[in-house]
Amino acid sequence: MSKLRCLAVAALVLFAGQAAAQETMFRLKNSMEYPIAQLSVSPTQLNMWGPNFLRPPIIRPGEAREVSYRAPTDWCMGDLKVTFADGGPPAVWGYLNLCTLKNISLHYDRMSGITTARYDE
Numbered sequence: 001m002s003k004l005r006c007l008a009v010a011a012l013v014l015f016a017g018q019a020a021a022q023e024t025m026f027r028l029k030n031s032m033e034y035p036i037a038q039l040s041v042s043p044t045q046l047n048m049w050g051p052n053f054l055r056p057p058i059i060r061p062g063e064a065r066e067v068s069y070r071a072p073t074d075w076c077m078g079d080l081k082v083t084f085a086d087g088g089p090p091a092v093w094g095y096l097n098l099c100t101l102k103n104i105s106l107h108y109d110r111m112s113g114i115t116t117a118r119y120d121e
Contacts, residue, residue, distance in 0.1 A: 024071035024098065029064040029105040036106075038083035039067060043075050044095055058085045071098055082106065091115050
């Protein structure tokens with residue numbers, strides 16, 4: 001299958017999933033030194049990011065909050081992208097089961113670019 005055709009199929013899956021979505025909630029803890037301004041999800045490794053679903057205010061370092069978003073019903077494995085309020089480069093946590101995620105604590109080393117997480121499903 002051509003790369004263009006693969007992207008078209010992935011886009012259809014993503015947007016079809018948005019139409020058939022359910023409200024999903026999990027607790028997010030910011031275990032980093034940087035304030036979180038935005039969150040978005042994509043099917044794993046597709047980099048097809050949905051809209052920001054984090055409502056104000058920002059999540060400061062050490063804070064935790066219940067966050068909710070319209071989760072697709074046709075895929076569970078996804079990536080979570082964080083945009084930081086301090087203007088630093090965004091970071092991505094990959095291969096998360098978004099259908100069963102209940103609690104997640106995000107860790108990020110900006111110098112190395114390494115993201116890690118502790119989570120409960």
